[in-house]
Amino acid sequence: xxxxxxxxxxxxxxxxxxxxxxxxxxxxxxxxxxxxxxxxxxxxxxxxxxxxxxxxxxxxxxxxxxxxxxxxxxxxxxxxxxxxxxxxxxxxxxxxxxxxxxxxxxxxxxxxxxxxxxxxxxxxxxxxxxxxxxxxxxxxxxxxxxxxxxxxxxxxxxxxxxxxxxxxxxxxxxxxx
Amino acid sequence: xxxxxxxxxxxxxxxxxxxxxxxxxxxxxxxxxxxxxxxxxxxxxxxxxxxxxxxxxxxxxxxxxxxxxxxxxxxxxxxxxxxxxxxxxxxxxxxxxxxxxxxxxxxxxxxxxxxxxxxxxxxxxxxxxxxxxxxxxxxxxxxxxxxxxxxxxxxxxxxxxxxxxxxxxxxxxxxxxxxxxxxxxxxxxxxxxxxxxx
Numbered sequence: 001x002x003x004x005x006x007x008x009x010x011x012x013x014x015x016x017x018x019x020x021x022x023x024x025x026x027x028x029x030x031x032x033x034x035x036x037x038x039x040x041x042x043x044x045x046x047x048x049x050x051x052x053x054x055x056x057x058x059x060x061x062x063x064x065x066x067x068x069x070x071x072x073x074x075x076x077x078x079x080x081x082x083x084x085x086x087x088x089x090x091x092x093x094x095x096x097x098x099x100x101x102x103x104x105x106x107x108x109x110x111x112x113x114x115x116x117x118x119x120x121x122x123x124x125x126x127x128x129x130x131x132x133x134x135x136x137x138x139x140x141x142x143x144x145x146x147x148x149x150x151x152x153x154x155x156x157x158x159x160x161x162x163x164x165x166x167x168x169x170x171x172x173x174x175x176x177x
Numbered sequence: 178x179x180x181x182x183x184x185x186x187x188x189x190x191x192x193x194x195x196x197x198x199x200x201x202x203x204x205x206x207x208x209x210x211x212x213x214x215x216x217x218x219x220x221x222x223x224x225x226x227x228x229x230x231x232x233x234x235x236x237x238x239x240x241x242x243x244x245x246x247x248x249x250x251x252x253x254x255x256x257x258x259x260x261x262x263x264x265x266x267x268x269x270x271x272x273x274x275x276x277x278x279x280x281x282x283x284x285x286x287x288x289x290x291x292x293x294x295x296x297x298x299x300x301x302x303x304x305x306x307x308x309x310x311x312x313x314x315x316x317x318x319x320x321x322x323x324x325x326x327x328x329x330x331x332x333x334x335x336x337x338x339x340x341x342x343x344x345x346x347x348x349x350x351x352x353x354x355x356x357x358x359x360x361x362x363x364x365x366x367x368x369x370x371x372x373x374x375x
Contacts, residue, residue: 091249172306
């Protein structure tokens, strides 16, 4: 059972599998990442998961990098690398193969059908992500209020999200949450 | 590796004859990735379509649509698909490495800092504030994606959305099980609806 006990092996398998079900991007996979990392494998606490999401949002780059943080908390630098490669490699290879195949087969109808049927799914998944993260990070009423205000401001204005994140950090530092 | 001879040609059609070098691809994707706070897509579109003129806006949309509906992080999918279109597998890997490598190193550094100082009270409070806002940003992305469905009064789409939300968010069912049921169902319903509408 040595392979099963190796944390790198476990990380790789777990994330490679999750990525194949991440329809609509990394944020659609957050409920499953949370379920596995917090509830099933006990790699991190609810709070650490919320922190990882926050750090990933603060960093440049694709928002999939939350898996890098989960990997690091399990197995250090090697874990960070294994999680990132597992989450990104197999699906990118799949997209490559499919794009090659599609350049031979041209059917004008399938993208519309696929889009119309998958968009509602990925919105549902992202909404579930938001709910799970609200439960993990909004422990107090002022914290919840801040989330609602941030959502409203981001929806109606075009302000750079970094300013909102910075404002949240300041409010937190001031001990208002 | 000698294609550095073709400096960003202004004519779009010449791309097929003078594809960018692997180095150029790597650094172009590293740059869009590192400028992409809160999402890389906007920067990728700007760099690929406007700055380098590697693709027309339509070609970009088509490529992105494919990568979006494939599983996995879509901008990462795009890097491999796009890079390989210009320079074969090596080009795909150069773009993929450029997109992921630098930010992964950066985030690993942040993870190490969090590992050391995550328990410090001031940092905990700052991160608590940041994560409240980060979740709000995600919620606003959900609203934006939802509004076309509401405008079109797409009842079936909204029902699928709510069902997935309830199964994953409220009941906390495993993702693979939910998708194995929801994807075929949604495809069948949508296909039937499109046929019927015609």
